[in-house]
Amino acid sequence: MLIDGACHCGNIRFALAWNGEADSIAARACDCSFCIKHGGVWTAQAGASLRLRLREPDRVSRYAFGTHTADFLVCARCGAVPAVVSRIDERLYAVVNVNAFENIEPASIQRAPSSLDGESERARLARRQRNWIGEVEIVEGA
Structure with missing residues (x-):
């Protein structure tokens, strides 16, 4: 299934090729100060492409903050944060903000609180390699 998403003004858009139907999408509501202030509720699927x-x-x-191992993509026009990317061993990984979805029924999103406090940088990178979207392409321009 193809899931479309964007920041509020459409400057940052994404197409997420989700494996299978997206009738139940697990999403992580991070409790860090950045995610709380920006409405970050993240999802990924290891076999998906973005x-x-x-x-x-x-x-x-x-x-980038904290460990500086991920970049939050913030639209300078509207302020929305639709995606986060992390380069690990020369490969780009990503998660997307479910609040940026455009064609998904909100009831299908299963939000759960998440805290990553105390996670070591090594454990964090390993978790991203296992769980984040591992096929990521960034296209610049119209």
Whole structure:
């Protein structure tokens, strides 16, 4: 199934090729201060593929904090954060914000709280390699 999503103004868009039907999507509501302030509720599927399109790449900020091992893609026009990317061993991994979905019934999203406090950097990167979307393409321009 193809899941479309975007920031509020459409500058950052994504197409997520989800394996199988998306009738129940597990989503992680992170309790870090950034995710709380920006409405970050994340999902990924290890076998999925993601195509991110940055219409105006100069209006996309990459924000890294904490371990500086991931970049939150923040639209400088509307302020929304539809995706996070992390480069691990020369491969790009990603999660997407379910609040940016455009063609999914909200009732199909199973939100659960999540806390990553105390997770070591090594464990964090290993978790991303196991659970995040491992086929990621970023296209810049219209």
